[in-house]
Structure formats: C-alpha cells, structure tokens
Amino acid sequence: MEMAAEVSGSKNEGFVNDLASRLGALPYGKFSTRCLQCGLCATSCPTCEVMDYSPQRLFAVIKEGRENDVLGANTMWMCTSCYSCKVICPYGIAIADMMHDLKYLAIRTGKCESAQAQFYLSFWREVYLRGRSFETGVLFGFYRRRGRTGLKEALGRRRLGFKMLSRKRISLIPPRSVKDPEALQRIITKAKIMQNRGEV
Amino acid sequence: MRMSYYPGCSMESIAVSYAKSLLAAAEALGLRLEEIPDWNCCGASIASGVAGGFVQQVLVARNLALAEEMKQDVLVACSSCYLNLATANLRLQEDSVYAGRVNKALAVGGLHYSGSVRVKRAIDVMLGEIGPGRIEGRVQVPLKGLKVAGYVGCQTMRAHPGDFDQAESPKALDRLIRALGAENVNFARQTTCCGSSHVVPASEVVTGQVKEILASAVEAGADIIVTLCPLCQLNLETHQEKVNEKFGTGYEIPVLFFTQLMAYAFGLPPNTWGFEHMLVSPKMPAPASA
Structure with missing residues (x-):
C-alpha cells in the first residue's frame, strides 16, 4: 500500500541539483527533495546527538547541493534503522530507507573509511559468498579491515566472545551456505547490472 | 495448521534459543512450521547500503519465490528479516x-x-491466528508472580505501522505475557531502539541505549525482560556488563525471547527452553506440583 504510492507519487518533485538527481535515481532518494523542515525526525532519532547533521539538517544540506558534506557525513552511518522518523514524519518520507540509499551512494563514491562502512562491506562479503551471514566470519573480516584498531577492539571483546562460544551462540565453523552460492551470485550480478543501468 | x-x-x-523455543511452542499449539528449503540471508539493514536497494529486494524475493512453491503463508520471527520480507512482498x-x-x-x-505469499510476524501468528485464549488454555505452569518487561524494540511494529499493532504503544507482547500467567510491567522504554548493529562498529552507542532501557525496565519492577528480536536480545543481554562498568550500576537481569516463556509455561521439555x-x-x- 504505502510504498508503491509513496515512490511513484514523488518523482522529480521539488528542487533540482546534481546530488538530488543522483539520489533521485535510487529507490528512496526521491524523498530527498520533499522535507518540510519540521524537525520531528531529529527529535525522534535515538542517535541524533552523535550525528554530524541531524536528519532534518541533512535534508537542508542536500538542498544546498553540498555533495561532499552530505556523502562525507556520518549521519546515515549512525542511523540504526529504527524507523522512528518514518513513523513520525508528517509528510510520510521514508527517511530511514533514504539513509540506506545515502550509504550506497557514499560507498560508490569511495567514502568507506568509517567503521560502519567497513562493517557493512564485511557483512556483505559473507552474504555474497555464502548466501548467508556468519557472525564470526563478519567479525573477523571487520577486525582485519580495521588493522591495528581492529586488533585492539577484538582483544577487548575476547571475554564476551568466549562466553558466546561456550553458550553455543556463535561458532568458529560457518553454518551451511545456500546449496549453490554461484547460482545466487548470478542472480545478484544480474540485479546489479540492471540497477547500474537504471532499469529499476 | x-x-x-x-x-x-x-x-x-546468536538466537538459537529463539528458534528452538519457537518451533516447540508452535508445535504445542498445533502449528507445524516448515522451513523454506535453501533460503538465503535477507540482507538485514545492511545489504542495500552496500549493494543497492534493488539488489537487496531481489535477494529477498528469492526467498519469497522459494516460499511460493510451498503454497503456505510465511512466518518470520526476526524483526529485521520481517521488515525486509514484508516490505519487498508489498x-x-x-x-x-x-x-x-x-x-x-x-x-x-x-x-x-507471482506475489501470492503472505508474510507474518511470529507474534501476529501467535495472537492473531492462534489467539490468546488457546495460548492460555495450553499453559501448564502459569508464570504467577513473574514481572515481565515486554520490550518490543523498534523495527518490529514500525516496519508497517498499524498493520497489526500500534507503532507508538504496542500491546501484543503484553497481551501474550498475561496469557502465560505473568504480570506485564509498564515501562517507558518499551520501544526505544537498542542501538542495533552498532554493536560491532560503534558499541558505545549500544551501551548508552541499553542503559536507558535496562533502567526503565528495572525501575518498573521487572524480574525479567522479554523480547522478540534477535539483535535486541543480544544487545540487552551482552551489554549489561559494559553498562555496569561505565555507569556503576549492578544490572543482572535475564533477557529471554517470548517463545522461551511460552515453552516453559506450556510445560515442554527443558531442551526446548x-x-x-x-x-x-x-x-x-516452579510448577505447582514441585
């Protein structure tokens, strides 16, 4: 009900700038031009205090077309996808979903040095290779990517890690993958090609 | 059914106790759950940020296509999986x-x-399809005197607001807690976000969120917290030590999945709890006879 209407009804409305049109090509990026600046998203956001720009402010910076500031901000990376903003927005903007599009755009632009982006890349690698996530694999991948900091973080968590191992909540052996990971990868590749061509 | x-x-x-108790509690209520063969990861809140929104929805749709071959509705327990499957399905x-x-x-x-599958949350199925009456009737060990904080968390009821329970003040989990003979406590942080996947890249965010939730539940008199999301459970349980270190508190409160309470209250074997x-x-x- 909500989504199809939301997305199709919002095409190319509002202002135009380079950033907005790049965002507009993504599933929820079209919402970026529709903000009322009421600020309810910011007041409902659990991680607003640690964001470079609140969600409300980020809409304003998008309007100003400041691409580097937007894609370099930690705002979308600090979003927890809790969907408070989506529930509360009087204009029905799918803000949390738009944050996903902003992350995608940031990674595509090469802005992947944040811990969150490294974690995302590590998670996606497991899913792509095996069709299923594997916590220990994701964690090791993440800590490896983070180098020295990662080693320190991993050591700091070893006690919890051993506890989780002893309670059989995590394992060092990966669970079964999908039967034919390569078949799944072919589907993903096809979807990526369509996405890059804008056939979505 | x-x-x-x-x-x-x-x-x-991480949520193996959720799976064990869910399958057993469902079976005890006459609901047989058949795993979708060869299912794949839904991508959580992560895949769209790396691979793009369309790629993630295709990934999710593969599961819906596999489920469609089984010609049955789909039950999803994890809140993030539910969000993804239900959103793509719609x-x-x-x-x-x-x-x-x-x-x-x-x-x-x-x-x-072709779009014929219906996707449902585990809690919706328990209350909406099976019903609190049948759940109450199945209880053999009423959880009398147990004060339970039903922590709903964020995504579960906000994924599609209003389609089952209220997003702002959800009632379903509390209703289920009462059906098991326990007492639900009212606490302010029932739907405050636990910090989700920040547990890995920015765990200090989780520590802060969890502290608020624990404080709220404990001040309301809860003996135990019950949740319906794997990540909420993980964060609320594993971050207690960190909260205690950072804020000088002494929290040591059990955090269970609601299905674990069900398996226990139904008098099922301990290996299902x-x-x-x-x-x-x-x-x-303890059971009355013990």
Missing part, C-alpha cells in the same frame, strides 16, 4: 512493473515470484 518458516541467519547462531504485490524487473533478475536462477544458551539464567516460577 501448517506454515512456512523463514528462520534467517541469527536463528541458527512492493512486489502492488507494483507489477517493479515485480517484472525483479523477476527478470530471478529468472537467471530459474525462479519466479533454550535456557542453556543464555548469559544470565532466568529464575522461573
């Missing part, structure tokens, strides 16, 4: 042009989804 079951990755690892059912594009990608793997997986062991009311 039979339903298809989409476990999701967490149910085989779009695929309502936007035929979009569905055509998704199917074009799925066709590479010999799959097709999944208590051996918990970091903080719960003290449950």
Whole structure:
C-alpha cells in the first residue's frame, strides 16, 4: 500500500541539483527533495546527538547541493534503522530507507573509511559468498579491515566472545551456505547490472 | 495448521534459543512450521547500503519465490528479516512493473515470484491466528508472580505501522505475557531502539541505549525482560556488563525471547527452553506440583 504510492507519487518533485538527481535515481532518494523542515525526525532519532547533521539538517544540506558534506557525513552511518522518523514524519518520507540509499551512494563514491562502512562491506562479503551471514566470519573480516584498531577492539571483546562460544551462540565453523552460492551470485550480478543501468 | 518458516541467519547462531523455543511452542499449539528449503540471508539493514536497494529486494524475493512453491503463508520471527520480507512482498504485490524487473533478475536462477505469499510476524501468528485464549488454555505452569518487561524494540511494529499493532504503544507482547500467567510491567522504554548493529562498529552507542532501557525496565519492577528480536536480545543481554562498568550500576537481569516463556509455561521439555544458551539464567516460577 504505502510504498508503491509513496515512490511513484514523488518523482522529480521539488528542487533540482546534481546530488538530488543522483539520489533521485535510487529507490528512496526521491524523498530527498520533499522535507518540510519540521524537525520531528531529529527529535525522534535515538542517535541524533552523535550525528554530524541531524536528519532534518541533512535534508537542508542536500538542498544546498553540498555533495561532499552530505556523502562525507556520518549521519546515515549512525542511523540504526529504527524507523522512528518514518513513523513520525508528517509528510510520510521514508527517511530511514533514504539513509540506506545515502550509504550506497557514499560507498560508490569511495567514502568507506568509517567503521560502519567497513562493517557493512564485511557483512556483505559473507552474504555474497555464502548466501548467508556468519557472525564470526563478519567479525573477523571487520577486525582485519580495521588493522591495528581492529586488533585492539577484538582483544577487548575476547571475554564476551568466549562466553558466546561456550553458550553455543556463535561458532568458529560457518553454518551451511545456500546449496549453490554461484547460482545466487548470478542472480545478484544480474540485479546489479540492471540497477547500474537504471532499469529499476 | 501448517506454515512456512523463514528462520534467517541469527536463528541458527546468536538466537538459537529463539528458534528452538519457537518451533516447540508452535508445535504445542498445533502449528507445524516448515522451513523454506535453501533460503538465503535477507540482507538485514545492511545489504542495500552496500549493494543497492534493488539488489537487496531481489535477494529477498528469492526467498519469497522459494516460499511460493510451498503454497503456505510465511512466518518470520526476526524483526529485521520481517521488515525486509514484508516490505519487498508489498512492493512486489502492488507494483507489477517493479515485480517484472525483479523477476527478470530471478529468472537467471530459474525462479519466479507471482506475489501470492503472505508474510507474518511470529507474534501476529501467535495472537492473531492462534489467539490468546488457546495460548492460555495450553499453559501448564502459569508464570504467577513473574514481572515481565515486554520490550518490543523498534523495527518490529514500525516496519508497517498499524498493520497489526500500534507503532507508538504496542500491546501484543503484553497481551501474550498475561496469557502465560505473568504480570506485564509498564515501562517507558518499551520501544526505544537498542542501538542495533552498532554493536560491532560503534558499541558505545549500544551501551548508552541499553542503559536507558535496562533502567526503565528495572525501575518498573521487572524480574525479567522479554523480547522478540534477535539483535535486541543480544544487545540487552551482552551489554549489561559494559553498562555496569561505565555507569556503576549492578544490572543482572535475564533477557529471554517470548517463545522461551511460552515453552516453559506450556510445560515442554527443558531442551526446548533454550535456557542453556543464555548469559544470565532466568529464575522461573516452579510448577505447582514441585
């Protein structure tokens, strides 16, 4: 009900700038031009205090077309996808979903040095290779990517890690993958090609 | 009654106690859950940020296509998996042009989804389909005197606001707690976000969120917290030590999945409770005969 209407009804409305049109090509990026600046998203956001720009402010910076500031901000990376903003927005903007599009755009632009982006890349690698996530694999991948900091973080968590191992909540052996990971990868590749061509 | 079951990755690892108790509690209520063969990860809140929104929805749609072959509705327990499956399903059912594009990608793997599947949360199925009356009738060990904080968390009821429970002040989990003979406590942080996947890259965010939730539940008099999301459970349980270190508190409160309470209250064998997986062991009311 909500989504199809939301997305199709919002095409190319509002202002135009380079950033907005790049965002507009993504599933929820079209919402970026529709903000009322009421600020309810910011007041409902659990991680607003640690964001470079609140969600409300980020809409304003998008309007100003400041691409580097937007894609370099930690705002979308600090979003927890809790969907408070989506529930509360009087204009029905799918803000949390738009944050996903902003992350995608940031990674595509090469802005992947944040811990969150490294974690995302590590998670996606497991899913792509095996069709299923594997916590220990994701964690090791993440800590490896983070180098020295990662080693320190991993050591700091070893006690919890051993506890989780002893309670059989995590394992060092990966669970079964999908039967034919390569078949799944072919589907993903096809979807990526369509996405890059804008056939979505 | 039979339903298809989409476990999701967490149910085989960090939330293994959720899977065990869910399957057993459902069976005790006459609901047989049949796992979707060869299901794949839904991508959590992560895949769209790395691979793009369309790629993630295709990934999710593969599961819906596999489920469609089973000709049954799908039960999902994890809140993030539910969000992804239900959101993609809605779009695929309502936007035929979009569905055509998704199917074009799925066709590479010999799959097709025509939109006939219904996706439901585990809690909806328990209360909406089976009903609190039948749950109450199945209880053999009433959880008398147990004060339970039903922590709903964020995504579960906000994924599609209003389709089952209220997003702002959800009632379903409390209703279920009462059906098991326990007392639900009212606490302010019932739907405050636990910090979700920040547990890995920015765990200090989780520590802050969890502190607020724990404080709220404990001040309301809860003996135990019960949740319906693998990541909420993980964060609320594993971050107690960190909260205690940072804020000088002394929290040591059990955090269970609602299905674990059900398996216990139904008098099912202890190997279905999944208590051996918990970091903080719960003290449950003893059966009347003991």
